[in-house]
Amino acid sequence: MRSRGSHKVLDELAANEVPTFVIHGDRDFVVPVCTASSAASRANGQLVVVKDAQHSWLLRDPETLPAIVTELLAGLLGDAIRAGLPAAGADDIDELEAAFYEPDAPILSLTPVETWTGTTTEARPPAYRWVVR
Numbered sequence: 001m002r003s004r005g006s007h008k009v010l011d012e013l014a015a016n017e018v019p020t021f022v023i024h025g026d027r028d029f030v031v032p033v034c035t036a037s038s039a040a041s042r043a044n045g046q047l048v049v050v051k052d053a054q055h056s057w058l059l060r061d062p063e064t065l066p067a068i069v070t071e072l073l074a075g076l077l078g079d080a081i082r083a084g085l086p087a088a089g090a091d092d093i094d095e096l097e098a099a100f101y102e103p104d105a106p107i108l109s110l111t112p113v114e115t116w117t118g119t120t121t122e123a124r125p126p127a128y129r130w131v132v133r
Contacts, residue, residue, distance in 0.1 A: 010042040019080035020045030021072060025053025046076055047133045057128060064126035
């Protein structure tokens with residue numbers, strides 16, 4: 001029922017300035033939201049609180065996570081990705097994928113063909129709302 005503490009890993013993320021995002025439901029009684037808040041703070045990361053979401057909110061509504069990531073891509077997550085491209089020897093995401101994946105890697109079939117425009121394109125809107133802190 002209890003996992004080991006993650007404070008050492010969170011401290012390392014902060015010390016190495018790794019962009020960190022903690023996404024947590026505000027009605028999760030298994031892992032309280034104060035734990036998520038503490039993790040985000042310790043990692044010097046950003047906390048996303050999913051409103052009215054319990055422990056398994058992602059299974060209940062899989063559309064919410066892509067919508068959250070889309071919003072984060074317009075902010076600090078997108079900034080971190082763009083900042084990391086030159087260090088990886090790439091000018092864009094296509095070059096990054098070409099450097100890390102074989103041309104026929106199955107994961108490439110999961111990438112949407114459309115170019116990301118900063119708006120969500122899911123067939124069904126997310127059921128949950130969230131706040132980025």
